[in-house]
Amino acid sequence: MALYQLFFIKNLRFIFIGAFIILNIYSFYHDVNSFNKAETFPFPDTTGIAKIDVGQRDDLWILTEDYEVMHLSHTNTES
Secondary structure, three states: OOHHHHHHHHOHHHHHHHHHHHHHHHHHHOOOOOOOOOOOOOOOOHHHEEEEEEOOOOOEEEEEOOOOEEEEOOOOOEO
16 A cells, blocks of 8 residues: 555544534534524414415415315415
8 A cells, every 4th residue: 555545544533523523513603403494384373274275376275174264375465
């Protein structure tokens, strides 16, 4: 083996440790594990929904358990 190959193999664990430390610092500063980024449903109350029908674009038609029909558009307005 050439001398540069032995140097790389001996120091391979230090390279992995350095990469692990850099990855941890990156995830800390860029907030990778944030629970605040969870997506919430655009529905007003999900407990009484019986059926959801998606319209042609961003429109949603929601049938509640009380047989009331709600219409939600992409601007989150109810009608």
